[in-house]
Amino acid sequence: MDRLGVNKGGFKILSGTANPGLAEEIARHLGTELCRVAVSRFADGEVFVRIDENIRGADAFVVQPTNPPAENLLELLLLCDAARRASAARITCVLPYFGYARQDRKDQPRVAIGAKLVANLIETAGADRLLGLDFHQHQLQGFFDIPVDHLYAAPVLVSHFRKKNLKDLVVVAPDVGSAKMARGFAKRLDASLAIIDKRRPKANVAEVVNVVGEVAGRDCIIPDDMIDTAGTVSEAARALKSLGANDIYVCATHALLSGPAVERLTAAPITEVVLTDTIAIPPERRFPTLTVLSTGELIAKAIRFTHSDQSVSSLFD
Numbered sequence: 001m002d003r004l005g006v007n008k009g010g011f012k013i014l015s016g017t018a019n020p021g022l023a024e025e026i027a028r029h030l031g032t033e034l035c036r037v038a039v040s041r042f043a044d045g046e047v048f049v050r051i052d053e054n055i056r057g058a059d060a061f062v063v064q065p066t067n068p069p070a071e072n073l074l075e076l077l078l079l080c081d082a083a084r085r086a087s088a089a090r091i092t093c094v095l096p097y098f099g100y101a102r103q104d105r106k107d108q109p110r111v112a113i114g115a116k117l118v119a120n121l122i123e124t125a126g127a128d129r130l131l132g133l134d135f136h137q138h139q140l141q142g143f144f145d146i147p148v149d150h151l152y153a154a155p156v157l158v159s160h161f162r163k164k165n166l167k168d169l170v171v172v173a174p175d176v177g178s179a180k181m182a183r184g185f186a187k188r189l190d191a192s193l194a195i196i197d198k199r200r201p202k203a204n205v206a207e208v209v210n211v212v213g214e215v216a217g218r219d220c221i222i223p224d225d226m227i228d229t230a231g232t233v234s235e236a237a238r239a240l241k242s243l244g245a246n247d248i249y250v251c252a253t254h255a256l257l258s259g260p261a262v263e264r265l266t267a268a269p270i271t272e273v274v275l276t277d278t279i280a281i282p283p284e285r286r287f288p289t290l291t292v293l294s295t296g297e298l299i300a301k302a303i304r305f306t307h308s309d310q311s312v313s314s315l316f317d
Contacts, residue, residue: 011307012055014083016064016075019280022096023063025296030304035060039075047071049078051086059307060088061131063299066099066118067256067279073099073118077125084126092306093127094299096278097226097254101136104143119143131302131312133278133295134225134253149312151302153253153276154181156293158188160274161221161249170194170218172211172240174232178224185223194220196236216244226254227275230261234268247271254278255292257285265289 012035015023020034027034036052060083064076076093083091103114122130122144129147132140141148169191173182179195186193194213220240222233233250240248250265251274265273266287274291275281281292298315305312 011059011061011303012053012088013303014051014055014060014062014079016049016062016072016079018065018067018072018075019063019096019277021280022065022277022294022296022299025277025294026063026094026300026303029297029300037079047074047078049075049082051079051082054086055083056087057089059090059092061092061094061303061306062127063094063096065095065097065279067097067254068099073121077121080122080125080127090128091126092129092131092303093122094131094303096133096295096299098132098135098140101140104137104140115140116143129306131299131306133299136225149302149306151298151312152316153278153295153298154184154188155316156276156295156298157223157251157253157274158185160291160293161189161251166219166221166247168218170213170215170220172196172213172215172220172222172236174222174224174236181225182223185221189221191221196239211239211243215240218245219247219249220245221249221251224250224252226256227252227261227265227273228256229259230257230264230268234264234270237268237270241269249274251275253295255281255285257281261285262287 013027014035014037017039023034038050038052040048062079066073080091100114100118106113123146131149133151134153141150171182171186171191171193173179173195183193194215197210222236237248248270249272250270253276255275262285272289272291276293276295278295301315302312
């Protein structure tokens with residue numbers, strides 16, 4: 001038992017409504033059931049949260065991605081506040097997807113730094129630590145004054161592609177900022193590296209300028225942390241195909257799939273789109289070339305290690 005007494009009351013897995021399927025998968029891997037929680041709306045749409053079992057002295061893990069709509073973030077905050085007022089010994093926010101992460105700097109006049117604001121809200125709501133998966137930028141960990149464990153979906157994605165036994169493979173970074181992540185994929189898959197020189201004239205619009213590296217006659221994997229409108233990866237796939245690439249695979253952790261994303265991914269010369277379940281993908285946003293991998297086991301292991309005060313980083317050794 002640590003100084004907070006978190007082992008005394010065991011652990012509880014609480015879930016909002018953003019991604020209950022993933023929360024249930026996490027609980028299954030932990031050999032437990034989700035804590036009974038009531039999340040409802042008043043007639044005017046106001047969010048109401050109630051924890052329907054005793055969590056006094058427990059190590060509470062609140063599983064809730066904060067993708068739109070904004071009610072998902074509000075549910076997370078209310079769940080943390082309810083757990084604090086219910087005398088949980090420790091509250092850990094489990095964020096499979098950290099929304100507002102792209103608003104991480106003041107790069108234009110008179111704009112908000114949304115990521116810092118959300119970090120402040122989470123801490124004010126009562127969170128004692130945070131467990132996140134593939135932040136948009138690593139420096140987001142510094143926005144919090146509580147401990148942050150940063151998980152990576154790369155082992156889940158790499159394992160999927162290893163089973164394909166792809167030969168003469170090249171991993172293509174969709175932009176310069178993704179080069180470090182792509183290099184990690186290339187090392188794990190024993191592949192070479194290429195980089196796309198991309199320009200973004202305005203938000204959610206991308207154009208390929210040049211491809212640095214040899215892709216002709218080779219299978220390509222384009223990894224990214226998220227797919228929003230799919231403009232970047234669809235244009236990248238077309239550029240690679242025009243240069244003589246063979247099969248093109250796209251993989252990403254977070255499946256936002258906003259606006260024309262599904263149409264773009266379907267129309268692009270992509271053999272397979274591999275995404276994880278950090279964000280729930282409704283049936284109408286699924287398509288024939290889509291493969292969804294589960295992060296439930298990975299997050300469950302991190303929760304178990306956190307609860308027993310073991311090293312979470314050892315998951316990636």
